[in-house]
Amino acid sequence: MHLVSVLAMDHVVGFELATAGQVFGSARSMDGRDAPLYSVRVCGPGRVQVSAAGDALFTMTPPYGLGELLEADTIVVPAHDSSGPVPPDVVAALRRANEQGRRIASICTGAGILAEAGLLDGRDATTHWRHAAALSARFPRVRFDAAALYIDGGDVLTSAGVAAGVDLCLHMIRMDHGAAVAAQAARRLVMSPHRSGGQAQFIASDRAVTDEGSLAEIMQWMTANLDRPLTLAEIGRRAGLSIRTLNRHFHDQTGSAPMQWLLAKRVQRAQELLEGTTLSIEEIARRSGFGGAAALRQHFRLQLATTPTSYRRQFSSS
Template identity: 50%
Template sequence: MKVPGMVVLAVIDGMPMFELSIVCETFGLERLDLADPWYELRLAASGPVCTRNGFTLRPRYGLEALVEADTVVVPALPGDYVDGDARLEPALLDALKAAHERGARLLSLCTGAFALAAAGLLDGRTATTHWMRTDLMRARHPLVRVDPSVLYVDDGDILTSAGRSAGLDLCLHVIRKDLGFEVANQVARRLVVQTHRPGGQAQYIQAPMPRTDGDGLAPLLEWATERLHRPLTVAALARQAGLSPRTLARRFHDATGTTPLRWLHAQRLSRARQLLESTDLPVDRVGQESGLGSAGNLRHHFIRAVGVTPTEYRRAFHEVRP
């Protein structure tokens, strides 16, 4: 365990309140009954900022506080920085680089990883961000090894979290590293959350659907979707479509961006997720109805694709009915 030290949150104009609340709740609320001393939290900005929700904040500290911090936290960025043409303050990027050179630990929440990447601090490292922005991260920062499946990445002195609530998972992970499992468990209990959620953000990503029906494959896709519980091969799909397997593969890729077998597998996983969420069918029956086979086979494919077991997924997402 280590002395918690000073945590400085970089407050950015247009940032969402959610990540601000996560940091204030985990590091800013003193819990001296759990650990003494607790973290010292400071908010820093170049001047008054307005959050995405319209709240005006006047942080007490300037960006130079980042250089003095033991831990620097970068929150989710406004959409116009991530998806638009807006640029981050050069002073913020300089402060992040100076803090890293001085030896500070850097954390990013959600799309805050784009700020670390813009500062060049993620080059050659593994990192993550919100699953809806991982492709954009790869395209904009090709030197970053992006992992879209995890809730957070601990790469030593730089830690990045996935979308939204995964920031809380990362902050609890940091408390666990600094102050031990028992303290992190107690903080999680007070926040009424799990200390460590199983799996990654893959379990929250929806299965891909066809991009276009330009080649008229909709009837075939509907036919296959109604028969996921049966053995289906590329040859069978081609016969149903009245095409050769090679022509089907080409048209399939044009319409869906993937191969027939990969599309089938994705649809079967999607069906299994739907059944786990909305029915009380036994796991082995879910495997049969989705076409993924036995309970063991379903478990294998589910862990590989989603990151959790079918039982854990049902526990998290099962529809509660009166």
């Protein structure tokens, strides 16, 4: 059975602490036995305070010590409401686990703990968009992307805040056991098995609205028209913005240009169709706005380092 260890340091955030247990615990075998596929353990250096929104909820002593990290197949580092230094014994344990090939994933500001351990140096990573700038300044060797829900770096994975940790855990289940098991776990959690889009949809609604307004409406329109050959000029006209202003607001709210954002949405649409339908690759390319299978294959390789056929073979639940 796959062992997941959740790291609980002082001021650990309660929701993120429970996320791994809830999501991985919902993954069951589909052979009729309904057997659990993961065992989840909470480990830490000693008695810790559990927090929510900066307020103390209760204290607890994790039933397992830091040595458990070296026994786990996957380590999850949840958010912590603390800007203090990470204890040296925690840093050492995470580094040893990484050297031994353990899969390590963070939720929200847990990315700061991985960064302090040096596990994100030279990598792309994400965290809650509110903390991305501060962590970028603190750890300049890490490329923080404030627009991503989660980033899979293979041995080290990071996710944005709160619910994005659920997305990341479902993604790991999908990687371990396929799309059908992940979809079943998502149904148990009463949520979508694959949430498209990134943090931009939440950043836009939370930031102060500019004179030209939020991009939420134009993003929704672009998503609803992925199959059309949209141009930057048409998007600007629809939004009532000049191309220059459109580019500026997209960069401010998503960290990317409009056409880059659109391309990422198209790849995500293709992923959803490959996972959940038996449509031909050519038809999926058309419905996701690539026009033809050749363009779809090209962008799949660039963004996902695989082919549509290989992706379908691994993740299809149809």
